[in-house]
Amino acid sequence: xxxxxxxxIAFGLAMDAFAVSITSGLTIKHLRIxxxxxxxxxxxxxxxxxPLIGWSAGLGFRNYISxxxxxxxxxLLSLIGCKxxxxxxxxxxxxxxxxxxxxxxxxMLSIATSIDALAVGLSLSFLxxxxxxxxxxxxxxxxxxxxFGVYFGNRFGHYFERKxxxxxxxxxxxxxxxxxxxxLT
Numbered sequence: 001x002x003x004x005x006x007x008x009i010a011f012g013l014a015m016d017a018f019a020v021s022i023t024s025g026l027t028i029k030h031l032r033i034x035x036x037x038x039x040x041x042x043x044x045x046x047x048x049x050x051p052l053i054g055w056s057a058g059l060g061f062r063n064y065i066s067x068x069x070x071x072x073x074x075x076l077l078s079l080i081g082c083k084x085x086x087x088x089x090x091x092x093x094x095x096x097x098x099x100x101x102x103x104x105x106x107x108m109l110s111i112a113t114s115i116d117a118l119a120v121g122l123s124l125s126f127l128x129x130x131x132x133x134x135x136x137x138x139x140x141x142x143x144x145x146x147x148f149g150v151y152f153g154n155r156f157g158h159y160f161e162r163k164x165x166x167x168x169x170x171x172x173x174x175x176x177x178x179x180x181x182x183x184l185t
Contacts, residue, residue, distance in 0.1 A: 001127070006134045007141070009120060014142040016113040016175050017043040020077075021146040023084075023171050024100035024109075025153025035101055036150040044143030046110035047117050048135045054121025055131040070115075070183030074176040077112045080105075081172030116179065 024039050025031065084098055098105055117138060124131055 001124075001129055001134070006137050009134065010138040010141040011145075013047060013114075013117050013120060013138055014145045016116070016179070017047065017110075017142045018145040018149045019171050019175055020109050020113055021149025022153035023169075025150035025155075026167075027098065027100055028150070028154055031150065031154040036147045038101060039106065039150050040143045040146035042106040042110045043113060043146040044139045046114040047142040048139035050114040050117040051121030051124070051131055051135045051138060054118040054123075055125040055135075057122055058125045070180050072112070072115055074180040077172045077176035077179070080108065080112075081169040081176065084169030084172065085166050112176075 021039055021043065025036075028035055080098065087098070100106070100109070120138075121131055121135070124134060
């Protein structure tokens with residue numbers, strides 16, 4: 001596989017993490033570089049780890065993973081998106097936001113946005129291709145887009161205040177639906 005193809009695959013895989021990073025940036029009131037780095041490191045790391053796991057799994061798990069990966073991603077992203085939409089309508093005093101810097105939230109989001117990378121790793125193993133370079137490129141591109149997404153979301157998100165949580169929730173649900181449609185068609 002040539003470098004250009006790997007880069008295109010990396011950008012395609014990074015789009016989910018990028019959109020979620022924008023949503024995360026929207027909800028962080030006082031953004032610091034370590035916040036953006038934390039999110040980017042989680043997303044970038046999982047985008048490296050998941051293709052390695054998929055590649056290692058090889059043919060043995062192909063049918064099992066390909067049958068449910070889209071449902072797992074759809075479920076996780078939809079759950080978080082619905083929670084964000086619900087919380088946007090609660091009274092401000094009792095309102096608890098999803099903390100995108102919470103380790104458990106980051107783990108869920110990282111897994112949900114990297115399920116496709118798992119399938120790509122699996123595909124590369126079927127083609128008997130090395131996984132090291134693609135995994136590194138996928139991770140770097142995801143890391144960079146995630147940092148940019150957090151800052152972009154944080155910078156422009158405050159203009160919309162409460163409505164932005166609804167938009168963020170809809171973005172997450174939309175990503176889940178897109179993953180589901182892509183795999184079902």
